[in-house]
Amino acid sequence: MSLSIGLRYSFLTLFLLFLIVALVWTPYDPYQIQMGDRLQTSSAIHWLGTDHLGRDLLSRIMEGARTTVGISLAILFVSLLIGVPFGLLSGYIGGWLDKAFKKIIDAFMTLPDYIFALILTGLLGPGLVNLIFAITAVKWVSYARLVRSIVLEQRQKDYVRLAEISGMKPWKLVVKHILPHTIGNLLVLATLDIGKIILMIASLSYIGLGPQPPSPEWGAMLSEGKTYFQTAPHLMIFPGLCIVITVLLTNSWGDFLRDRYDVHIQSHSAKRSMSSILFRKGV
Amino acid sequence: MTTTFTPILKADHLTKIYSDRPTPALSDVSLTIGKGECVGIVGExxxxKSTLARCLLRLESLDQGTIEFRQQLYHSLKGHSLRQARQHIGAVFQHPTAALNPKLTIIDSLMEPLDLQPSLRPSFISQPIRNREQIATQLLEYVQLPTKLLSAYPHELSGGQKQRVTIARAISTEPDLIILDEPTASLDVxxxxxxxxxxxxxxxSLHLSYLFISHDLAAVYQMSDRxxxxxxxxxxxxxxxNDLYHEERHEYTASLLDVFLA
Structure with a gap:
């Protein structure tokens, strides 16, 4: 299903508004226990009801948005911070560094991301910092791999060779001629990855390896709500909906940016698709 | 009568072997290029041919052989010394589209060599020069292109226009030698x-030396002294x-000539 550009912007604006409001204000204290108000359904006082400890669900979802989206952005940022320079160096310098990097890629590709993150979090123990570390350890590789493949492609371009002949220093050559060609692809991959990271955080939190109670992370809220699913299904429905909507929104934007980026590339040089870059033979 | 040129580049016994190929890409190739001379290289x-160009531009390492350029052992230069020596070599490649960064405007691609070496000013640019745009304008005029193209992006230019931009870029530093690797192969007639x-x-007009590489004997014949x-x-x-039609030509040259004459 593809959303119209207007709808896509509207949903994004609403989502961003929700996040901004959540950053500065919640209707109630999301940690305030009110045992007298436990497991209430939607009402004028508590719009989304309350949980098993009487805490306002909307406030906890808003606080959870800060936690879930904040953690995923932090993971994304650190992954880019590690992956991009590593990919640039590996692709441009080559030699032993590139060989070592290829071994690392091979090692990470032996298991799916989820399993790797699960093993790492299991070894490190539950908690927010360990969760960030585990998912970042899995995620940076895909950025380094993407950047490396673009560098290998760009290095063969005549304009890069001409810059080299003109006496351009390697670091300047990378910044001027190679790095700009990675930005569009990185933007697409990062946007598509936000949804995956959110799902990963929620999955690990659901099984108790994420932020610990009383922290209202969406996955952890799902886990807490499952005990009361038959009597108070809203405890799972609303956090679940938040995860679904956020993932759909980021995926939709990722697809949109990918299509748009491909068109842009086509009009300037050869058409490249994300898959052709990510899954080039020998990369 | 044979014109004598002062040598500016002397390559001896160049050999380049790629591990994935059964035969050497270059085997014991020697050549000399004189000041103001155009040496043509033709072959299927x-x-x-292009491997030789890349080796002379130091884009590929040599397995054997030496290159002397401007009285320097060019083949062994590294880092800053290599960058300095390369200032005196220009290059024009086969595909003009690939030679211009699609994300840069023509002025930025054109002026890149001079931006990197701000002390250099080609003698054919009229004085006094006030700014970068004026130099770029004169360079474009030199290759007979309209100056309105300065702010354009490569995809807005035709193949011939792009190749003229790469030629303007190559002459911008007034190099001693320009290596032209199939500069017309991707253009219409x-x-x-x-x-x-x-x-x-x-x-x-600029007394340039060329190494003109092409598979087209007609073009090489038209351009080259040797x-x-x-x-x-x-x-x-x-x-x-001038000796192309000489009877003592190698049989392979004769076969190329037959194609040329046909």
């Missing part, structure tokens, strides 16, 4: 003739271009 695809004429005019014929990574024949 895969004969080692009209543009080919125009670009060849432009290259000849520039060579005469011609080297390459096959399977080796120079199988070399002669002054």
């Amino acid at each position: 695809s895969g004969s080692g 009209t543009s080919q003739a125009a670009v060849l004429k432009l290259l000849q005019e520039l060579q005469q 011609i080297l014929v390459m096959r399977h990574g080796q120079v199988v024949d070399q002669f002054a271009s």
Whole structure:
């Protein structure tokens, strides 16, 4: 299903508004226990009801948005911070560094991301910092791999060779001629990855390896709500909906940016698709 | 009568071997290029012409051989010394589209060599020079392009226009030698003739030395003072271009000539 550009912007604006409001204000204290108000359904006082400890669900979802989206952005940022320079160096310098990097890629590709993150979090123990570390350890590789493949492609371009002949220093050559060609692809991959990271955080939190109670992370809220699913299904429905909507929104934007980026590339040089870059033979 | 040129580049016994190929890409190739001379290299695809160009530009490492350029052992230079020596070599490649960064405007691609070496000012640019745009304008005028193209992006130009930009870029530092690797191969016939004429005019007015590489004997004959014929990574024949029709030509040269005459 593809959303119209207007709808896509509207949903994004609403989502961003929700996040901004959540950053500065919640209707109630999301940690305030009110045992007298436990497991209430939607009402004028508590719009989304309350949980098993009487805490306002909307406030906890808003606080959870800060936690879930904040953690995923932090993971994304650190992954880019590690992956991009590593990919640039590996692709441009080559030699032993590139060989070592290829071994690392091979090692990470032996298991799916989820399993790797699960093993790492299991070894490190539950908690927010360990969760960030585990998912970042899995995620940076895909950025380094993407950047490396673009560098290998760009290095063969005549304009890069001409810059080299003109006496351009390697670091300047990378910044001027190679790095700009990675930005569009990185933007697409990062946007598509936000949804995956959110799902990963929620999955690990659901099984108790994420932020610990009383922290209202969406996955952890799902886990807490499952005990009361038959009597108070809203405890799972609303956090679940938040995860679904956020993932759909980021995926939709990722697809949109990918299509748009491909068109842009086509009009300037050869058409490249994300898959052709990510899954080039020998990369 | 044979014109004598002062040598500016002397390559001896160049050998380049790729591990994934059964035969050497270059095998014991030697050549000399004199100041103001145009040396043509002709041969079929895969004969080692472009490998030779890349080795002379130091884009590829040599397995054997030496290159002397401007009285320096160019083949062993590294880092800053190599960058300094390369200031005196220009290059024009086959695909003008690939030679211009699609994300940069024409002025930025054109001025890149001079931006990197701000102390250099080509003598053919009229004085006094006030700014970067004026130099770029004069460079474009030199290759007969409208100056409105300065702010354009490469995809807005035709193949012939792009190749003229790369030629303008190559002459911008007034190098001692320009390596032209199939500069007309991807152009239509009209543009080919125009670009060849432009290259000849520039060579005469700026006293440039060319290494002109092409699989087209007609173009090489038109451009060059001397011609080297390459096959399977080796120079199988070399002669002054006036001697092309000489009876003692190598059989491979004769077969190329037959195609040319046909």
